[in-house]
Amino acid sequence: xxxxxxxxxxxxxxxxxxxxxxxxxxxxxxxxxxxxxxxxxxxxxxxxxxxxxxxxxxxxxxxxxxxxxxxxxxxxxxxxxxxxxxxxxxxxxxxxxxxxxxxxxxxxxxxxxxxxxxxxxxxxxxxxxxxxxxxxxxxxxxxxxxxxxxxxxxxxxxxxxxxxxxxxxxxxxxxxxxxxxxxxxxxxxxxxxxxxxxxxxxxxxxxxxxxxxxxxxxxxxxxxxxxxxxxxxxxxxxxxxxxxxxxxxxxxxxxxxxxxxxxxxxxxxxxxxxxxxxxxxxxxxxxxxxxxxxxxxxxxxxxxxxxxxx
Amino acid sequence: xxxxxxxxxxxxxxxxxxxxxxxxxxxxxxxxxxxxxxxxxxxxxxxxxxxxxxxxxxxxxxxxxxxxxxxxxxxxxxxxxxxxxxxxxxxxxxxxxxxxxxxxxxxxxxxxxxxxxxxxxxxxxxxxxxxxxxxxxxxxxxxxxxxxxxxxxxxxxxxxxxxxxxxxxxxxxxxxxxxxxxxxxxxxxxxxxxxxxxxxxxxxxxxxxxxxxxxxxxxxxxxxxxxxxxxxxxxxxxxxxxxxxxxx
Ligand SMILES: Cc1cc2nc3c(=O)[nH]c(=O)nc-3n(C[C@H](O)[C@H](O)[C@H](O)COP(=O)(O)OP(=O)(O)OC[C@H]3O[C@@H](n4cnc5c(N)ncnc54)[C@H](O)[C@@H]3O)c2cc1C
Ligand SMILES: Nc1ncnc2c1ncn2[C@@H]1O[C@H](COP(=O)(O)O)[C@@H](O)[C@H]1O
Numbered sequence: 001x002x003x004x005x006x007x008x009x010x011x012x013x014x015x016x017x018x019x020x021x022x023x024x025x026x027x028x029x030x031x032x033x034x035x036x037x038x039x040x041x042x043x044x045x046x047x048x049x050x051x052x053x054x055x056x057x058x059x060x061x062x063x064x065x066x067x068x069x070x071x072x073x074x075x076x077x078x079x080x081x082x083x084x085x086x087x088x089x090x091x092x093x094x095x096x097x098x099x100x101x102x103x104x105x106x107x108x109x110x111x112x113x114x115x116x117x118x119x120x121x122x123x124x125x126x127x128x129x130x131x132x133x134x135x136x137x138x139x140x141x142x143x144x145x146x147x148x149x150x151x152x153x154x155x156x157x158x159x160x161x162x163x164x165x166x167x168x169x170x171x172x173x174x175x176x177x178x179x180x181x182x183x184x185x186x187x188x189x190x191x192x193x194x195x196x197x198x199x200x201x202x203x204x205x206x207x208x209x210x211x212x213x214x215x216x217x218x219x220x221x222x223x224x225x226x227x228x229x230x231x232x233x234x235x236x237x238x239x240x241x242x243x244x245x246x247x248x249x250x251x252x253x254x255x256x257x258x259x260x261x262x263x264x265x266x267x268x269x270x271x272x273x274x275x276x277x278x279x280x281x282x283x284x285x286x287x288x289x290x291x292x293x294x295x296x297x298x299x300x301x302x303x304x305x306x307x308x309x310x
Numbered sequence: 311x312x313x314x315x316x317x318x319x320x321x322x323x324x325x326x327x328x329x330x331x332x333x334x335x336x337x338x339x340x341x342x343x344x345x346x347x348x349x350x351x352x353x354x355x356x357x358x359x360x361x362x363x364x365x366x367x368x369x370x371x372x373x374x375x376x377x378x379x380x381x382x383x384x385x386x387x388x389x390x391x392x393x394x395x396x397x398x399x400x401x402x403x404x405x406x407x408x409x410x411x412x413x414x415x416x417x418x419x420x421x422x423x424x425x426x427x428x429x430x431x432x433x434x435x436x437x438x439x440x441x442x443x444x445x446x447x448x449x450x451x452x453x454x455x456x457x458x459x460x461x462x463x464x465x466x467x468x469x470x471x472x473x474x475x476x477x478x479x480x481x482x483x484x485x486x487x488x489x490x491x492x493x494x495x496x497x498x499x500x501x502x503x504x505x506x507x508x509x510x511x512x513x514x515x516x517x518x519x520x521x522x523x524x525x526x527x528x529x530x531x532x533x534x535x536x537x538x539x540x541x542x543x544x545x546x547x548x549x550x551x552x553x554x555x556x557x558x
Contacts, residue, residue: 067474067476070442070449070451071442071448071449092470093451093470096435096439097439097451097452098439100436100439100440100443101439101440102443103436103440103443104405104408104439104441104443104444105443108524109403109405109523109524109525110405110434110436111525112433112434112436113433126433127336127431127432127433127530128321128430128431129327129430129433131326131327131329131532131533132327132329132335132336132530133531134527134530135527135528135529135530135531136525136527137525138525139525139526140524174479175446175447175448175479176448176449176476176479177476177477178474178475179464179475179476179477180474180475181469181471181472181475182472182473182474183472183473184471184472192470196557221557229488232488238473239468239473239489240468240470240471242488246428246430246487248470254552264326271536276536276539277548288539288541289536290536290539292536292539293539293540293541293548294539294540294541294542295541295544295545295548302545306548306549310549310558
């Protein structure tokens with residue numbers, strides 16, 4: 001049976017949701033070992049040991065791994081891979097930063113953002129902003145894979161009882177240092193795990209208007225808030241709100257697109273949502289081609305009315 | 311300091327890609343091709359660093375078919391000083407591209423290598439990180455803002471939760487995100503001038519790189535299409551739908 005090493009995304013205390021989908025994908029390839037590389041990360045390692053389907057946890061606890069710098073984590077993984085057949089990471093910004101560096105160290109061509117496991121070395125993955133799905137087979141001796149979170153069910157976060165084993169840290173590369181992070185704290189559900197998302201586009205005019213129109217509706221629905229690239233570029237909301245080909249990939253139960261035209265790059269990030277609702281004044285906006293329910297009209301009257309009636 | 315900028319010729323971002331009927335790939339015949347948008351941002355950033363006096367020479371490189379010359383000419387027209395085309399008529403995978411770029415970097419010894427974060431055709435998001443690994447140098451991926459400070463570069467990165475700032479020892483690799491800058495258009499006089507800028511042609515073998523693919527594409531299919539939806543007349547009808555769905 002294949003042995004698979006999964007990169008656990010965590011904040012040293014708890015495991016991030018994206019890891020759970022990666023575990024599901026990895027389970028389809030073989031026996032799962034979870035790697036927790038961090039600093040004072042015992043709580044995260046204990047949490048990883050609870051994930052259903054994880055057979056073993058490797059804990060690399062060292063100051064060098066405090067901020068998941070790729071220059072430090074990739075050599076650790078590459079070293080451990082002597083004992084594994086596949087390395088699997090969630091396709092988050094952390095996974096996308098680290099996995100290709102591991103792949104190059106191992107001389108392996110990575111398979112990015114897989115949607116399904118079709119065979120021991122065969123996968124499907126989206127190309128061209130999801131306008132085509134490629135089935136690819138790897139000929140490399142080892143596999144390096146990133147997993148699209150919306151394409152796999154989440155493994156149960158509890159129920160497992162894996163052992164936790166310490167692994168020796170590799171030395172700090174000395175190539176890079178962490179300076180600071182600006183992470184917005186929010187009570188709102190994270191975009192990639194939200195059941196409902198309300199997204200706003202360029203039509204929202206400015207940050208204050210976006211807040212005044214979109215936030216009350218999201219509050220009423222207990223929804224996460226997303227945005228188009230145009231809304232992010234114009235400074236209505238921070239960069240991590242961007243949904244799309246080059247932003248976050250989401251697939252909530254309900255996605256409400258407000259004043260978003262539906263460019264292919266935006267659709268790439270949300271067209272797997274269960275129900276899509278679009279509010280747009282342009283009857284011909286491409287967003288209506290993917291929307292299950294469309295409402296044509298001026299968002300500045302329709303959205304407040306909707307919020308009021310919920 | 312020399313800057314090496316990677317540019318890929320890809321389908322224009324405004325074109326809707328069509329899957330070929332035989333499932334062998336995406337139809338690129340008679341389709342508008344352009345520079346990968348993230349690479350335009352990479353070229354622009356190198357030019358801005360040159361304008362600030364940080365970068366002294368900009369070398370643009372593309373691995374691709376003869377037609378990729380056009381993409382390199384665009385980079386030259388924007389402000390790159392010279393270009394290298396590593397000729398390869400077939401599609402080259404990110405790992406092999408990275409090996410070629412690393413080989414070129416060993417020759418050129420740039421202080422900074424700038425790539426896009428992702429090519430909008432293969433959507434791999436790999437080459438920059440792989441180049442950094444192969445050279446044993448640091449990587450500032452998904453850059454939102456950069457500043458060179460002595461022998462280091464400070465990179466503000468776009469990450470899932472917000473922004474992260476890291477400090478990298480030079481030489482380093484940076485991959486661009488959308489907010490790094492807004493690329494300029496090449497002016498007509500600069501397009502004319504670019505025609506006489508040096509463009510060298512090389513082969514993968516010049517860098518000892520085997521470009522044989524590691525991934526075999528078994529088939530390419532259309533994604534499932536969503537069935538047509540409905541339009542509701544007013545907010546009350548939408549509220550009713552939401553109630554039906556148990557959302558409100
Ligand atoms: C390399 C690259 C990557 C990209 N990645 C992404 C990505 O990840 N995500 C993304 O979203 N985009 C991405 N884009 C950008 C994308 O191409 C579009 O430009 C963008 O999605 C447009 O945003 P928008 O729909 O908000 O704006 P617009 O296209 O300007 O649409 C605004 C819409 O609002 C409607 N409207 C205006 N006023 C009102 C009103 N009063 N009431 C109701 N409706 C109104 C209009 O009818 C229109 O449909 C990318 C582009 C490139 C080149
Ligand atoms: N064939 C190529 N020639 C030059 N640069 C490339 C090529 N392929 C990829 N790149 C660079 O690597 C970046 C990421 O590409 P990818 O890893 O394929 O998503 C692109 O934005 C380019 O800057």
